[in-house]
Amino acid sequence: MAKSHVTTSINGQPQEFLCEPGDTLLDVLRNDLNLTGTKEGCGSGDCGACSVTLNGRLVCSCLVLGVEVEGAEVETIEGVSTGDGLHVIQEKFLEHAALQCGICTPGLIVSAKALLEENPNPTEEEARYYLAGNLCRCTGYDKIIRAVMDSAETLRGGA
Amino acid sequence: MAIVIFSSELQKLTGEEQTRVDAEVFKDIVTEISNQYSALEHDELMEMAVAIDGEIIHTPFLEKVAATSEVHFLYRISGG
Amino acid sequence: MSEAQEFKYIGQRTIRPDGFDKVTGRAAYGADLTLPGMIWGKTLRSPHAHAKIISIDTSKAEAHPDVMSVATFEDFVTLQSESVAGTEGASGVLDVARNCLADDKVLYHGHAIAAIAARTERAAKDALDLIDVEYELLPSVMDVEDAMKEDSPVLHDDMFTAGYDEKPSKASNIATRVEMKMGDVDAGFAEADIIVEREFRTPTAHQGYIEPHACTVTYDENGQSMVWCCTQGHFDVRTLTAKVLGMELGKLKVIASEIGGGFGGKTVIYQEPVALVLSKKSGRPVKMVMDRDEVFIATGPTSAAKLKAKVGAKKDGTITAMQGWMAYEAGAFKGSPMVPGVMTMFTPYDCPNVLVEGFDVVVNKSKVAAYRAPGAPQAEYAAEMVVNELAEILGMDPIDLRLKNAAKEGTQTIYGPKLKRVGLVECLEAAKNSPHYQSAIPEGQGRGLASGFWFNIGGQSSVSINMNPDGTGTIVEGSPDIGGSRASMQMMAAEVLQIEPKNLKPIIADTENLPYSAGTGGSRTTFATGMAVIEASEKVVAQVKERAAAVWNVTAEQVEYADGVARNTAGEDSMTLAEVCKSAEKTGGQISGNANINARGAGPSFAVHLCDVAVDKETGKVDVTRYTAIQDAGKAIHPGYVEGQLQGGAVQGIGWALNEEYIYNSDGVMENPGFLDYRVPLASDLPMIETITVEVPNAFHPYGVRGVGETGIIPPLGAVGYAVGNAIDRKVEELPCSPPRVLALIQNG
Numbered sequence: 001m002a003k004s005h006v007t008t009s010i011n012g013q014p015q016e017f018l019c020e021p022g023d024t025l026l027d028v029l030r031n032d033l034n035l036t037g038t039k040e041g042c043g044s045g046d047c048g049a050c051s052v053t054l055n056g057r058l059v060c061s062c063l064v065l066g067v068e069v070e071g072a073e074v075e076t077i078e079g080v081s082t083g084d085g086l087h088v089i090q091e092k093f094l095e096h097a098a099l100q101c102g103i104c105t106p107g108l109i110v111s112a113k114a115l116l117e118e119n120p121n122p123t124e125e126e127a128r129y130y131l132a133g134n135l136c137r138c139t140g141y142d143k144i145i146r147a148v149m150d151s152a153e154t155l156r157g158g159a
Numbered sequence: 160m161a162i163v164i165f166s167s168e169l170q171k172l173t174g175e176e177q178t179r180v181d182a183e184v185f186k187d188i189v190t191e192i193s194n195q196y197s198a199l200e201h202d203e204l205m206e207m208a209v210a211i212d213g214e215i216i217h218t219p220f221l222e223k224v225a226a227t228s229e230v231h232f233l234y235r236i237s238g239g
Numbered sequence: 240m241s242e243a244q245e246f247k248y249i250g251q252r253t254i255r256p257d258g259f260d261k262v263t264g265r266a267a268y269g270a271d272l273t274l275p276g277m278i279w280g281k282t283l284r285s286p287h288a289h290a291k292i293i294s295i296d297t298s299k300a301e302a303h304p305d306v307m308s309v310a311t312f313e314d315f316v317t318l319q320s321e322s323v324a325g326t327e328g329a330s331g332v333l334d335v336a337r338n339c340l341a342d343d344k345v346l347y348h349g350h351a352i353a354a355i356a357a358r359t360e361r362a363a364k365d366a367l368d369l370i371d372v373e374y375e376l377l378p379s380v381m382d383v384e385d386a387m388k389e390d391s392p393v394l395h396d397d398m399f400t401a402g403y404d405e406k407p408s409k410a411s412n413i414a415t416r417v418e419m420k421m422g423d424v425d426a427g428f429a430e431a432d433i434i435v436e437r438e439f440r441t442p443t444a445h446q447g448y449i450e451p452h453a454c455t456v457t458y459d460e461n462g463q464s465m466v467w468c469c470t471q472g473h474f475d476v477r478t479l480t481a482k483v484l485g486m487e488l489g490k491l492k493v494i495a496s497e498i499g500g501g502f503g504g505k506t507v508i509y510q511e512p513v514a515l516v517l518s519k520k521s522g523r524p525v526k527m528v529m530d531r532d533e534v535f536i537a538t539g540p541t542s543a544a545k546l547k548a549k550v551g552a553k554k555d556g557t558i559t560a561m562q563g564w565m566a567y568e569a570g571a572f573k574g575s576p577m578v579p580g581v582m583t584m585f586t587p588y589d590c591p592n593v594l595v596e597g598f599d600v601v602v603n604k605s606k607v608a609a610y611r612a613p614g615a616p617q618a619e620y621a622a623e624m625v626v627n628e629l630a631e632i633l634g635m636d637p638i639d640l641r642l643k644n645a646a647k648e649g650t651q652t653i654y655g656p657k658l659k660r661v662g663l664v665e666c667l668e669a670a671k672n673s674p675h676y677q678s679a680i681p682e683g684q685g686r687g688l689a690s691g692f693w694f695n696i697g698g699q700s701s702v703s704i705n706m707n708p709d710g711t712g713t714i715v716e717g718s719p720d721i722g723g724s725r726a727s728m729q730m731m732a733a734e735v736l737q738i739e740p741k742n743l744k745p746i747i748a749d750t751e752n753l754p755y756s757a758g759t760g761g762s763r764t765t766f767a768t769g770m771a772v773i774e775a776s777e778k779v780v781a782q783v784k785e786r787a788a789a790v791w792n793v794t795a796e797q798v799e800y801a802d803g804v805a806r807n808t809a810g811e812d813s814m815t816l817a818e819v820c821k822s823a824e825k826t827g828g829q830i831s832g833n834a835n836i837n838a839r840g841a842g843p844s845f846a847v848h849l850c851d852v853a854v855d856k857e858t859g860k861v862d863v864t865r866y867t868a869i870q871d872a873g874k875a876i877h878p879g880y881v882e883g884q885l886q887g888g889a890v891q892g893i894g895w896a897l898n899e900e901y902i903y904n905s906d907g908v909m910e911n912p913g914f915l916d917y918r919v920p921l922a923s924d925l926p927m928i929e930t931i932t933v934e935v936p937n938a939f940h941p942y943g944v945r946g947v948g949e950t951g952i953i954p955p956l957g958a959v960g961y962a963v964g965n966a967i968d969r970k971v972e973e974l975p976c977s978p979p980r981v982l983a984l985i986q987n988g
Contacts, residue, residue: 022361036271037264039499041449042531046914049449077264090262094254097879100722100887102261103268103450103499125923132923135914137447137500138722139883140890141922166655167420171404210656214939216839217698231655234578236694238761238949239446239503239609 008069010035011079019066026050026061029076037077037106041135048134051107052076058114060133077106080113089113089151098147100138108134112148120156124149161224163192164231172198180230185209185219188230208235248733249942252879253740255726257497266497269453269469270528277455278307280510280517280527281363283353283370284537285345288379288603288907289392292343292352292372300355300369305362308520309370310354310513312340316485334572336483338606339512345374346394346571347603348908349536351509356517356525379603379907383545383568386412386602394571394601412601414573419581419653420594427560427592431551435629438547439621440973441956442900443568445540446610447891447919450499451529452538454511458518462490466511471501471719472758476508477750483512494749495719502891503609504539506760535912540901541610542567542575546621548584556635558626558644561585563595565618570606575599576614579694582654583953584618586692587641587663587845588626589650603907609760611888612693612949616895616956620974623689623957628970637688638671638847646692646845662871662935662945663690663845669931670847675867684853684864685966689957691846695946696761697838701754702771704732704743704779706830710817712736712779714745717756718768722887722948723880727765728772730876731942735776737803738816754835762946765876766937767838773941778832783819786826790814840939844947846870848889848954854966856985859978861897861963867929868954873937873945881947886928888951894920895952896959898975918977 003018010033017032026043029035029052038061041049045060052061053075054068080087089112092098099105108131115122115130122130127148128141136144160179170176173196182188186205193201209219210231216222217235224230260266297309315336336342341352353370357363378392385391393410400407402416428434454468464486470476473495481488498505510527518525529538547564563584567575581597595618630637645667646652648660670676670688680686703715714728725745733740757763784798787805790812791798797809806813814822823830851865868885875881898918902910911917936943956974963981964971969988973980 020361030270031273034273035264036267039268039450040270040528041451041499042914044531044913044915047449047531081263086259086262093262094258095252097252097255097723097877097883099258099261100880100883101448101450101498101500102257102266103448103497105261106264109262128922128925132921135449135919135921137449137502137891137919138887140886140920140928141925142886142928143879143883145922145927164655167418168402213656213659214840215656215694217696218837229656233654233656234582236579236582236696236761237506237609237613238693238696238763239506239611239613 004067006067006070008071009073011075021067023066024062025064025066025069028066029061035076035078039103039106048111049104049107051110051134053110053114058111077110080109087113088154092147092151092154096143096147096150098139098143104134104136108136108144112151116152116155120152122152160226161228161230163188164229166232169232172196183223185222188224204232208233244942246734247737248730248740249876250878251730253726253730253877255723256729256745257720257725268450268499269496271496272455272467274455274457274524277524277526278356278358278521279360279363280354280356280514280525281360281367282351282533283367284533285341285348285350285352287345287374287376288348288381289377290345290374291377292341292345293375294373295353296371297353300366303366303369305357306355306366307358307523308356308517310340310516310520312337312342314516315340315483315512332482335479335508338572339483339509347605349533349605350571351537354513354517356521380412381603381903381907383543383566383600383602386600387566387598394603398573398601413598414569414601415599417578417581418596421651421653422592424560424562424592424594428551430553430559432554433629433632434549434551435625435632436549437625437628438972439624441544441617441620442975443540443543443604444895444899445535445917446502446504448500448502448504451531451534452509453528454514455524455526456511456514456518457524458515464491464515466491466493466515467496468493468511469496469498469505471498471505471721471760473719474717474750474755475506475758476511479508480511480515484515492749492751495747498719498721501721502611503613503760506758507608509538531914532912535917536909537605539608539610540605541613542569542607542617544568544617546617548621548625550625550629552629552633554633556633556640556643558588558590560592561588561590563618563621566598566600567614567617568602568604568607569599570604571601572606573599573601575607576609578614580614580618583615583692584622586652587646587690588644589646590644593653595653611891611952615693616892616953619691619953620956620960624960627687627957627961638667641690642667660935660938661843661845662933665933665935666845666847666869666871669869669933670849673849673867673869673931675849675865675929680851681864684851685962685964686851687958687961687965688847688849689954689961691950691953692843693762693950693953694843695766695841696763697767697841698757698763699755699837700768700771701756701835702768702775703753703831703833704775706779706820708821708823710815710820711742714743714772715748715753716745716768716772717748717753718759718764719747721759722884723877724759724764726880727769727876731769731772732776735773735780736816737801762844762948763841766841766940766944766946769944770838770940771834771836774834774836775832778834779830782830782832783816786819786823787814789826842873842937842939842945844871844945844950846950846954848958850955850958850962852959852962852966854963854981856967859981859985861976861981863893863925865926867931868951869931869933870947870950871933871935871945872947873940874934874943875932876942876944878932881932882930884947885930885951888949889928889955890920890925892952892955893959896956896974896976898977900975
């Protein structure tokens with residue numbers, strides 16, 4: 001079957017790839033572009049481990065086709081930290097011990113970043129509902145939410 | 160002489176609640192009691208864990224017991 | 240080891256050394272390894288719950304241009320049934336092999352039958368349709384009580400129940416019967432003023448790790464075969480895989496990737512031997528990654544159970560007798576965690592008259608695997624519910640009832656020994672004084688509490704600490720890091736070496752870099768691998784003293800080592816650790832300490848949990864509004880990761896109590912093999928999980944450590960179950976308390 005040629009931007013870098021019509025963006029990121037930071041937990045959009053942003057919008061990359069990102073901007077976990085070091089959210093996750101096995105962490109950090117860009121001052125309930133699409137089986141979410149709320153405060157110029 | 164206390168499961172095979180042993184090392188205790196009670200299987204007992212004076216030891220092969228020790232055979236517990 | 244130790248580094252909330260890689264996506268998990276020339280494997284799975292395999296025809300698949308190799312059970316070495324000692328206890332190797340690829344029968348929907356390796360994952364999946372399997376359908380049995388009946392379909396015609404005085408003449412689904420007792424329960428019940436007796440059911444539930452099983456393997460005829468996989472115990476993967484394939488241990492290297500959750504479910508093998516066969520037959524590296532539905536239908540889960548609990552007490556609350564009965568589903572092959580269930584059921588209580596009977600029963604479901612304190616949650620759930628009901632009838636506070644009968648140092652256990660020093664009383668008192676318990680139950684809500692007990696284990700750990708010429712060091716250990724254990728290893732070594740933790744780098748070695756180390760599970764890692772780390776560090780200190788002594792022309796006994804500095808007590812000289820390491824070349828060679836131990840003296844961990852729930856009486860939905868987890872950690876090396884274990888266990892237990900269950904149709908097919916309908920807790924379901932870490936030190940560990948990973952999943956079932964019952968004024972007997980069940984209770988109660 002003939003592959004499609006896609007030109008896109010990933011984490012601010014121009015990127016081209018070939019993919020089959022049925023390949024998901026998740027497949028392309030992991031298998032073709034070696035960006036394995038984005039994880040597959042379910043393949044059906046239920047766990048959020050594959051979260052990326054597409055033109056600034058939080059999506060499950062397992063529910064996006066590779067061909068759909070033609071001309072778009074994709075941001076993955078690999079693009080969250082800048083050249084200067086970790087993003088505040090990444091630092092707070094470490095400070096608060098908000099990860100145990102770490103498999104959900106990339107997806108959660110991408111989602112948390114999207115949350116705080118949309119709503120820099122969420123309540124605990126708003127944060128919990130925004131992140132409800134990211135499953136974590138290890139932490140019980142307590143320290144994750146604390147890390148996100150602390151990140152929000154720091155990013156707003158607080159402590 | 161250390162005391163070996165049999166669990167209710169092992170009592171079905173020994174007919175007794177407990178016995179005293181001369182042996183001072185676990186592997187020798189197993190030999191002694193499997194000789195004493197024909198229904199006890201030497202190899203099966205060797206694979207069991209043991210509690211000596213309350214301390215659970217999973218691989219007791221060379222464990223020594225004191226004359227006043229209490230020994231219990233246990234199923235080996237694993238975890239998750 | 241004294242009870243009140245001052246620590247320099249232990250007890251701090253350090254940043255875990257592997258943290259940077261985990262928050263940036265750099266850390267490599269099971270599915271993240273790609274090798275040149277790699278091809279993909281996928282598995283053909285049984286559409287039937289129970290059937291004979293008449294024939295498997297793989298010829299069409301093998302003829303397909305994209306297909307590089309095909310594997311069936313024929314490719315496994317023929318084995319006699321044999322036990323293999325691994326961290327998760329003895330596993331019949333033949334059963335393990337038959338579970339990886341079916342032999343002459345399929346025993347559950349999803350049972351692996353054959354596997355294909357092809358150039359792409361999609362091509363492998365598509366080619367599965369080219370394999371023709373002829374089945375003879377058999378009636379299936381999907382429920383433990385049905386499976387125990389005389390007329391039930393039988394899964395294994397060579398299974399005769401063990402545990403009776405006379406071997407039965409008829410094959411059965413009951414693999415084993417066990418009975419443990421002490422004292423005289425009949426006399427005990429005769430003495431009782433109040434007797435409470437109830438029956439309970441718990442569902443099939445899965446460990447629910449977010450990372451599906453994955454491996455990348457290469458088979459090499461010259462003896463350099465390699466398996467990269469996500470596992471809790473790579474040495475055990477090596478042992479089991481080598482046995483199944485008839486390979487020598489030394490010819491198989493297993494590398495533990497980072498692991499995305501295990502909880503006991505990744506202490507067994509599924510794809511690894513299959514992938515090696517595919518690699519051998521194709522001459523290529525092979526990657527196999529399970530889809531989410533495969534994880535649910537063909538791995539784990541934990542045993543569904545039928546339980547009975549009966550407790551008798553005097554009017555003043557003295558418990559006089561406790562009796563239990565349980566039947567656990569093992570899945571397709573024998574080996575449920577029924578025995579630990581029997582052993583733990585009533586262990587939180589000091590009662591002289593106890594009798595517990597248990598049955599290990601096979602059914603046409605996936606073979607169960609360990610899940611966090613395997614066997615204990617189900618059994619202790621039944622016990623705790625009945626104890627709570629007893630408290631209610633007696634008009635006693637449920638914590639006071641437990642305090643009155645609490646297991647403590649010297650309490651006789653049903654499984655033989657007396658308990659050593661334990662922290663149940665301290666946990667109960669902390670629960671009683673907690674802000675949660677001191678607060679009134681909010682209007683319309685229900686409150687429940689429960690205790691929990693788990694033994695914890697020690698076992699083999701091998702560690703090597705290699706010092707660099709600059710005074711930094713590498714901690715080489717063999718325990719895959721499932722929850723932050725590297726941080727604890729770093730701190731324990733730092734505490735002995737008296738240098739900053741950040742100067743010590745913990746790495747998880749593969750099976751060629753270290754002697755055998757038992758897997759990460761059983762709440763053993765901080766305890767046992769920690770002990771090995773401490774012992775190896777002490778050897779480094781001993782060598783440092785010897786080298787310094789040689790330089791100063793004194794004896795090693797005349798050198799003291801403190802705060803990272805060696806000092807000559809017979810003179811003025813001093814050398815830092817870094818200086819000693821820098822001159823190591825001149826003083827005899829590099830400095831390194833190792834310890835290969837079989838740790839004993841693991842201390843049990845008791846827990847008490849409190850739960851408030853609100854129930855929507857129109858929909859049956861239950862919300863946990865407040866939750867407190869209290870547990871004895873002995874000594875919390877890293878308080879943050881200890882709290883994490885308490886919280887994580889609590890939330891898995893909450894999920895098990897409220898929503899998680901396997902739903903099967905009448906053909907024995909699981910209808911909800913995905914996270915949408917297998918409903919694990921979400922961030923939006925929960926409040927913050929308050930924690931109280933109690934520290935009653937375990938005398939057998941240099942720093943007092945008790946394992947904490949597992950006990951936390953036990954109390955939630957009783958705490959949540961009883962809270963729901965209180966909220967709706969009904970008796971909860973069956974878990975989960977999903978909305979349809981809660982509504983039915985409300986309406987029919």
